[in-house]
Amino acid sequence: MNLHGWIIYNGNLPGDKFLDFAQWIHEAASRKNSKTVIYQNNELLSLLDASKLDILGHSTAPLPDYAVFADKDIYLARQLELLGIRVFNSSAAIERSDDKIASYQQLASQHIPMPKTIVSPKIFSTGTIGEEITRHAVEELGFPLIIKEAYGSFGEQVYLITNETELYQKANELAGTAFMFQEFISSSYGRDLRLHVVGNRVAAAMKRQSKNDFRANITAGGTMEPYQPTDYEVELAVSAAACIGADIAGVDLLFGPDGSPLVCEINSNAHIRNLYECTGINVAENIIDYILEKLSQQEGGTR
Known part of the structure; x- marks a missing residue:
């Protein structure tokens, strides 16, 4: 069975980072014989009425089997879920990731190491x-x-x-x-790790470092190099993503004072181009493989 998907990104943001992410997912899905359509979130309007829920803006095309969200439009994600569409990541995961306070509350409730x-x-x-x-x-x-x-x-x-x-x-x-x-965390000044979690594994990882800033973000001038995470770092990243309910996440780890990692942030729609340029690993392939596997399992469970 060939599954049909939507890939949704924010159409109001400057630059093309999120469109770039959507295109990578689109191309990976095509290689797996899954047809996808890329939409801006402002092309899809949620219709609410006492008699029905609907999505306006997708012409006469059928609703998809799944949606990949490169956006934080929680209401649109939830509307799709209410219509029975499997969304990656779920609206609840996007909401927890977008609100860092909510993320840290989830981490603390699961006793996952993090900064005080x-x-x-x-x-x-x-x-x-x-x-x-x-x-x-x-x-x-x-x-x-x-x-x-x-x-x-x-x-x-x-x-x-x-x-x-x-x-x-x-x-x-x-x-x-x-x-x-x-x-x-002074021991992590200007350096951190980005582990890209897909399901219950880490698909790729890199170390980021800045000589001039306490933040290691590439957009803030940091550099990157491939990184082989330890078993514990993998376990920590997977647990962090799971604690907010994310199927897919870029998890940032800090270097603690004793060398032990601490979770800094969980990103529900982390970009993948930098990771590819650093490691040569196209995480879009892992994401699509995971999505199609989950949907296949779901279909099998309904028979």
């Missing part, structure tokens, strides 16, 4: 972060520490704080924004 984190209370933009709150952060985490916004990409919403003046200023600058205070 304190969640800033919800304060509206007209309020202020009191000194009592920042005092707790300093007492628990010391300096330097990290302030990290709950929503953000490419390391752009992560700030290294070195003193009380910076702490109070940045915290109140972010009043009205969901954010957290986090332990700074």
